[in-house]
Every structure is written in structure tokens, then in C-alpha cells.
Amino acid sequence: xxxxxxxxxxxxxxxxxxxxxxxxxxxxxxxxxxxxxxxxxxxxxxxxxxxxxxxxxxxxxxxxxxxxxxxxxxxxxxxxxxxxxxxxxxxxxxxxxxxxxxxxxxxxxxxxxxxxxxxxxxxxxxxxxxxxxxxxxxxxxxxxxxxxxxxxxxxxxxxxxxxxxxxxxxxxxxxxxxxxxxxxxxxxxxxxxxxxxxxxxxxxxxxxxxxxxxxxxxxxxxxxxxxxxxxxxxxxxxxxxxxxxxxxxxxxxxxxxxxxxxxxxxxxxxxxxxxxxxxxxxxxxxxxxxxxxxxxxx
Amino acid sequence: xxxxxxxxxxxxxxxxxxxxxxxxxxxxxxxxxxxxxxxxxxxxxxxxxxxxxxxxxxxxxxxxxxxxxxxxxxxxxxxxxxxxxxxxxxxxxxxxxxxxxxxxxxxxxxxxxxxxxxxxxxxxxxxxxxxxxxxxxxxxxxxxxxxxxxxxxxxxxxxxxxxxxxxxxxxxxxxxxxxxxxxxxxxxxxxxxxxxxxxxxxxxxxxxxxxxxxxxxxxxxxxxxxxxxxxxxxxxxxxxxxxxxxxxxxxxxxxxxxxxxxxxxxxxxxxxxxxxxxxxxxxxxxxxxxxxxxxxxx
Numbered sequence: 001x002x003x004x005x006x007x008x009x010x011x012x013x014x015x016x017x018x019x020x021x022x023x024x025x026x027x028x029x030x031x032x033x034x035x036x037x038x039x040x041x042x043x044x045x046x047x048x049x050x051x052x053x054x055x056x057x058x059x060x061x062x063x064x065x066x067x068x069x070x071x072x073x074x075x076x077x078x079x080x081x082x083x084x085x086x087x088x089x090x091x092x093x094x095x096x097x098x099x100x101x102x103x104x105x106x107x108x109x110x111x112x113x114x115x116x117x118x119x120x121x122x123x124x125x126x127x128x129x130x131x132x133x134x135x136x137x138x139x140x141x142x143x144x145x146x147x148x149x150x151x152x153x154x155x156x157x158x159x160x161x162x163x164x165x166x167x168x169x170x171x172x173x174x175x176x177x178x179x180x181x182x183x184x185x186x187x188x189x190x191x192x193x194x195x196x197x198x199x200x201x202x203x204x205x206x207x208x209x210x211x212x213x214x215x216x217x218x219x220x221x222x223x224x225x226x227x228x229x230x231x232x233x234x235x236x237x238x239x240x241x242x243x244x245x246x247x248x249x250x251x252x253x254x255x256x257x258x259x260x261x262x263x264x265x266x267x268x269x270x271x272x273x274x275x276x277x278x279x280x281x282x283x284x285x286x287x288x289x290x291x292x293x294x295x296x297x298x
Numbered sequence: 299x300x301x302x303x304x305x306x307x308x309x310x311x312x313x314x315x316x317x318x319x320x321x322x323x324x325x326x327x328x329x330x331x332x333x334x335x336x337x338x339x340x341x342x343x344x345x346x347x348x349x350x351x352x353x354x355x356x357x358x359x360x361x362x363x364x365x366x367x368x369x370x371x372x373x374x375x376x377x378x379x380x381x382x383x384x385x386x387x388x389x390x391x392x393x394x395x396x397x398x399x400x401x402x403x404x405x406x407x408x409x410x411x412x413x414x415x416x417x418x419x420x421x422x423x424x425x426x427x428x429x430x431x432x433x434x435x436x437x438x439x440x441x442x443x444x445x446x447x448x449x450x451x452x453x454x455x456x457x458x459x460x461x462x463x464x465x466x467x468x469x470x471x472x473x474x475x476x477x478x479x480x481x482x483x484x485x486x487x488x489x490x491x492x493x494x495x496x497x498x499x500x501x502x503x504x505x506x507x508x509x510x511x512x513x514x515x516x517x518x519x520x521x522x523x524x525x526x527x528x529x530x531x532x533x534x535x536x537x538x539x540x541x542x543x544x545x546x547x548x549x550x551x552x553x554x555x556x557x558x559x560x561x562x563x564x565x566x567x568x569x570x571x572x573x574x575x576x577x578x579x580x581x582x583x584x585x586x587x588x589x590x591x592x593x594x595x596x
Contacts, residue, residue, distance in 0.1 A: 132553045142477070146484045179440070179544035186444045189541055212548050220552075224575055243487055244542035246477035250510050251549045254518075255430045255556075277522055 001136045001167070003129045004259055004285050010168065011043060011291055019291050021272075022047045022092040024083040025076060027054035028099035030276075034283035035096065036064055043291050047071060047086060049079045050098060076100050080108035087116045087269050094290045096272035109267050121145070121155025122266035124273070125163050126249050127289055130258040133216060138163065138236045139252070142245020143273070144264060150192055153238065157196070159265035160236045161204045166292040174201075175215035175234035176208020177244070181226065183209060189240035205229050212237070212248070261285035269294060299434045299465070301427045302557055302583050308466065309341060309589055317589050319570075320345045320390040322381040323374065325352035326397035328574070332581035333394065334362055341589050345369060345384060347377045348396060374398050378406040385414045385567050392588045394570035407565050419443070419453025420564035422571070423461050424547050425587055428556040431514060436461065436534045437550070440543025441560060441571070448490055451536065455494070457563035458534045459502045464590040472499075473513035473532035474506020475542070479524065481507060487538035503527050510535070510546070559583035567592060 001007060026032050026048035032055065035046045048055050052072040059068065073079035080100060086092040095116075097105050110117050124143030129136045140160045145152055157174055164172035176193035178184075183194045193208035207230045213220040218232030239245040253260050260282055264271040270290040274283050299305060324330050324346035330353065333344045346353050350370040357366065371377035378398060384390040393414075395403050408415050422441030427434045438458045443450055455472055462470035474491035481488045491506035505528045511518040516530030537543040551558050558580055562569040568588040572581050 130553050132555070146477075146482070147486075177541065177545065179444075179540045184444070187540065188445075212545050213552055217552060239545070240541055241539075242477045242485065243475065243538055244545050247475065247510050247537070247542050248545050248549060251546060252553060254511055254515060255428050255550060255554045257430070258553075277518075 002134055003136065004261070004288065007127075007136075007167075007285070008288055011288060014295070016043070016291060016295050018043060018045045019093040019294075020045050020047065020091060021094040021096055021287065021290075022049060022083045022086045023096045023098050024105055025050040025073075025079050025098040025100040026070075027051045027058065029058055030278075030280060031096065031098040031283060032058050033062065034280055034287060036062075036066070037280075037284055038287045039066070044094070044287065047092065049073050049083050076104045077108070080105045081114070084108045084111070084114065084116055087267075088114070093269050093294050094272060094287070095267070095269055096287065096290075097274070102273060105271075105273075109271065116268040117266060118268050119155060119159060119266035121152050121159065122264055123156040123159045124245075124262060125160050125265050126245075126260055126262045127163075127285075128249060128252050128258055128260045130252055130256050132256050137216065137234060139245055139249050140236065140238055142239060142242060142249045143262060144242070146242045148241070150195070153192060153196060154199075155266070157204070157206065157236070157238055160238070163263070163265060163289075163293065164235050165203065166295065169235050170203065172204050172235035173230050173233060174204050174206040174236040174238060175210045175230050176206065176238050177212055177215060177240070177248075178209030179211060181210050181214055181228070192240075208238070259285060261289040263290050263293070265293070300432055301434065302559070302586065305425075305434075305465075305583075306586055309586060312593070314341070314589060314593050316341060316343045317391040317592075318343050318345065318389060319392040319394055319585065319588075320347060320381045320384045321394045321396050322403055323348040323371075323377050323396040323398040324368075325349045325356065327356055328576075328578060329394065329396040329581060330356050331360065332578055332585060334364070335578075335582055336585045337364070342392070342585065345390065347371050347381050374402045375406070378403045379412070382406045382409070382412065382414055385565075386412070391567050391592055392570060392585070393565070393567055394585065394588075395572070400571060403569075403571075407569065414566040415564060416566050417453060417457060417564035419450050419457065420562055421454040421457045422543075422560060423458050423563050424543075424558055424560045425461075425583075426547060426550050426556055426558045428550055428554050430554050435514065435532060437543055437547050438534065438536055440537060440540060440547045442540070442562060444540045446539070448493070451490060451494060452497075453564070455502070455504065455534070455536055458536070461561070461563060461587075461591065462533050463501065464593065467533055468501065470502050470533040471528050471531060472502050472504040472534040472536060473508045473528050474504065474536050475510055475513060475538070475546075476507030477509060479508050479512055479526070490538070506536070557583060559587040561588050561591070563591070
């Protein structure tokens with residue numbers, strides 16, 4: 001896939017029925033407007049949870065006359081609880097964070113008794129579009145787990161592969177990013193990568209350690225005579241920690257006028273968890289991406 | 299500074315006298331040609347160490363008729379030893395790696411009895427030009443120390459600040475890069491950064507943890523109402539480990555048609571240590587950068 005326009009085309013072509021999205025603490029302009037925009041395009045049916053008078057005031061200010069389903073909540077905790085309840089009851093296919101601390105929302109998601117976690121690891125998957133490369137790829141995990149251990153890395157990969165499958169990539173190429181393409185005993189990440197790439201993977205090609213240029217540029221893979229299965233055509237870039245993931249995502253888009261979408265995987269439904277600094281575009285793209293997840297079985 | 303063209307202009311304007319460069323194992327086309335090119339521009343007086351017949355064959359093949367100083371060496375070890383000896387004897391201002399393993403060269407550099415180390419830490423400093431940002435900045439360390447500890451981070455910063463001073467930046471802004479701009483107890487790098495930024499720094503402004511976008515984009519620093527001393531105008535980006543540095547350097551230049559130069563600091567003279575995969579441009583820019591170092595006292 002080249003860009004987010006193609007992503008939306010794919011959504012239309014696959015005739016995915018509108019997804020039920022629940023927005024937690026919808027009394028925030030940017031999140032609310034992104035949800036309304038995607039609703040108007042017909043991809044989602046939103047439920048807004050939060051401070052009802054404030055939500056109505058934002059809708060009024062923007063002259064949004066659509067009748068929207070609103071569930072009032074008095075506190076952050078109540079809003080998060082009710083949103084998670086919607087998912088539990090089958091009333092939501094997508095959970096989206098509005099004006100609430102990430103930790104407050106996730107506390108309810110991972111609650112042992114009432115939560116909706118269904119994978120060993122909750123991880124962040126970013127989908128980026130880089131004009132210069134004319135293609136998209138995923139970065140994981142640049143948002144959730146600071147320093148994943150070996151088992152968590154496996155979970156991170158599984159979550160991202162799931163997203164790739166949902167997007168129609170049958171056997172995604174997964175690159176375990178490092179400073180070079182050989183195992184260096186002084187670099188723990190490279191030792192992990194070697195072990196991970198030796199595992200048997202179903203429906204994915206996993207390779208590493210591999211440097212970023214070989215993973216994303218076929219020109220460089222050819223120039224350097226790289227002999228691996230990934231030839232600059234990786235679909236998923238797995239980074240060793242949150243800082244390198246953050247750098248990769250931000251530099252990849254910032255300096256190139258690229259675009260990004262991000263979701264959290266590992267719960268019963270995808271969680272749209274863009275930050276308050278995210279652009280409207282990023283929120284919209286993240287919702288579009290989340291619309292694919294959970295449809296792959298149908 | 300905007301780009302490498304300006305860097306070269308600065309070299310001319312400062313009337314820096316030609317630097318004595320010694321190329322270790324000069325019997326490699328790419329390195330040799332980059333040295334000859336910079337010699338022709340009048341910035342260096344090279345000494346070529348290595349296999350003399352092979353060196354002469356390359357010069358002959360490229361019709362290079364200049365009389366070049368050549369010191370024959372029979373082995374990698376001998377070449378590295380002789381090159382380091384040149385530095386020790388004051389016969390070289392710049393050490394450059396040719397067709398030799400980095401480890402074989404560095405072994406002689408750090409030799410306790412005959413070596414030329416003069417700082418606690420040997421670290422890599424990359425200078426990058428990113429057209430989209432219309433300015434240059436340094437990245438350190440993306441090439442030498444896999445996972446620097448606290449003391450090594452201090453050394454890495456000192457080495458890079460020295461380069462900035464040599465380039466005429468009196469009080470460089472040093473950004474300690476992280477996934478966010480607040481200290482996160484789960485992220486060791488952020489704890490280190492907090493401690494490092496609280497130290498008293500002479501002739502440098504050191505700030506962190508700070509995310510990459512706030513460090514390099516003034517637009518984003520303004521949008522996010524970032525209140526720090528760095529407002530997208532960092533001169534030096536300090537990364538927590540070699541992988542994030544490698545990602546930052548490569549992504550910063552790859553996707554943007556940017557350019558890079560790299561030297562190793564911490565020895566008596568700068569060491570040009572570009573890899574065999576480096577372009578001629580990168581080698582040339584690295585030599586240009588190294589010409590500044592050691593001139594700042596004169």
C-alpha cells in the first residue's frame with residue numbers, strides 16, 4: 001500500500017460494515033471532530049461517553065446537527081469503565097481515547113475482572129506513509145512498552161502481524177531493527193533478534209538483526225548485496241525500545257511530510273490512542289486503520 | 299549552518315592551513331579517491347599507508363599524477379601502528395580508516411603504551427544535513443558505544459561539544475533525546491537525562507529528556523508550547539544507544555536526500571571512520587568536518 005488514500009480505498013472496496021466506535025471522554029474538540037468526520041464518511045457509528053453538556057456544547061459550536069449517541073459520565077474512571085463495558089457487551093468494535101490520561105483508560109482495559117485484554121501483551125502499532133519511499137510500513141512498539149523483554153517482543157510482533165493480516169498482507173515481512181545486520185554480542189537487541197528470527201513463524205517472515213536502510217530501501221539492499229529475505233520491502237519494523245520507535249516514527253514523518261496512524265493492539269478491540277498533540281489527520285488515519293481490525297474473520 | 303557547502307565555505311573563510319591526514323590501508327579506491335579530492339581542494343596534505351604497489355596501481359588507474367607521500371606496510375597491524383605513530387610524532391592531524399577493520403585500527407589507537415587516546419571516551423559524532431529542515435545538527439553516539447552508561451554519556455557529550463566549538467558554535471544546545479519530554483521512572487534513559495541536564499555545563503546548554511520533534515522543529519516546539527531552552531534549535535542530539543542513533547542518522551538522511559559526515563572523537567586527533575558502504579560524498583564530508591578539529595586553539 002502506498003498511502004492513506006489507498007487505505008481508505010481498501011476500506012471501501014472490502015465493503016466493511018460500519019464499525020461501532022466508543023469515544024472515552026468525548027468532550028475534547030479534536031477527538032470529537034475526527035470521530036464526526038469518519039462517521040460522515042460512513043465508516044463508523046460512534047457512541048460518545050463523557051460530560052454530556054460539554055459534548056453538546058462542542059457539537060453546537062461546530063453546528064453538528066446529527067443525532068449522536070451520548071452516554072454521560074461524571075468522572076474519568078466512570079467514562080473509562082463504561083467504555084470498556086460497551087466493548088465487553090459487544091456494543092463497541094473500537095475504543096478511542098478522548099480527553100483522558102492514557103493510564104486512566106488503560107487501567108480499566110487491563111482490569112482483571114472487568115477488563116478486555118485478550119493477548120499477553122498490549123502494544124502500539126504505528127502505520128506510516130513516507131512520500132519519498134512511496135510505500136507504507138508499520139513501526140512497533142514506539143508507544144507502550146519502554147524496554148520489552150524477549151517474551152514481550154514476541155507479543156509485540158504477533159500483535160503487529162495481526163494488523164498486517166487485517167490489512168490483507170498474507171505473509172508480512174517483519175524486520176527486527178538494529179544498528180547492523182549481524183549479531184553483536186555487545187548488543188542485547190541483536191542477540192534477541194537472532195533468537196526471534198530462528199523461531200518458526202506462521203504467516204510471517206521474520207528477519208533480524210537488520211539495519212533500517214536494508215529494511216526499507218531496496219536500492220540500498222541491492223547496493224550492499226544484502227542476501228536476506230527482506231530486500232528493503234519490510235512491512236513491519238520492530239524496534240528494540242520505545243525511544244528508538246519514537247525516533248523512527250517522528251523522524252520518518254517529520255522530515256518527509258509523511259503521515260502516521262497509531263493503534264494499541266492486544267485488547268478485544270483496537271484502541272485508538274493518539275496523543276493530544278496529534279493532528280486531526282493523524283486521528284482520522286488512526287480511526288481508519290482501526291476499522292480494519294476485527295473484520296478479518298468475517 | 300545550513301549544509302555541507304556552507305561548512306566548506308567556513309573552512310575557506312577561517313583560512314585553516316592544510317591538515318596532515320594519514321590514511322590507514324590506503325589501497326582502497328573509495329577512501330583513496332576521497333582523500334585525493336580533498337587534497338586537490340587544498341585542505342589536506344595526505345600520507346598514504348598500506349600496500350604500496352596496490353596504492354600506486356589505484357593512482358595509476360585513475361591517472362592521478364600527483365606525488366603522494368606513501369609509507370609501505372605489510373600488514374593491517376603494521377599499517378595501524380605506523381599511522382598512530384605519525385599522530386604521536388605530530389606528523390598527522392587527522393587519522394582516516396581505509397581498507398581495515400575498525401577494531402584493528404582502534405586497537406592501536408587505544409593501546410596503553412603507544413596509543414593516542416586523550417579522553418575518557420572514544421565516541422562517534424555524526425553531522426547531518428536535512429534539506430527539509432534547512433539546517434545541520436549532530437547525532438551522537440550512533441557508531442561506537444552500544445549502550446553507554448552514565449559516565450560514558452558525559453564523555454559522549456563532551457566530545458560532541460568540542461566539535462561544535464570547533465565549528466564556531468560558542469554555546470551549543472545539547473538535546474538528550476527521549477520518547478517524551480518528561481522523566482519516566484520506567485525509562486532509564488530519562489532518569490539519566492534528568493541527572494545529566496542538572497549538572498553544571500560550561501559552554502553548552504544541556505537539556506533533557508526531550509523528544510526529537512521538540513529538539514529539531516521550532517514549529518512543533520511552539521505548537522506544543524514547550525517551555526524549555528531548546529526550541530527546535532538543538533545543535534547536538536544525544537541518543538541513549540547505538541541503535542537509536544543509527545536509526546536517527548539513517549532515517550534522517552535516507553528519506554530526505556540528506557547528507558552525513560562522521561568522525562570519532564576522543565583521541566589526540568579526529569578519526570575519519572566511515573564504513574565501506576559510505577558514499578564518496580560521505581567520506582569527503584567527513585574529511586571536511588575533521589579539518590576543523592584541532593584548529594580551534596590556533
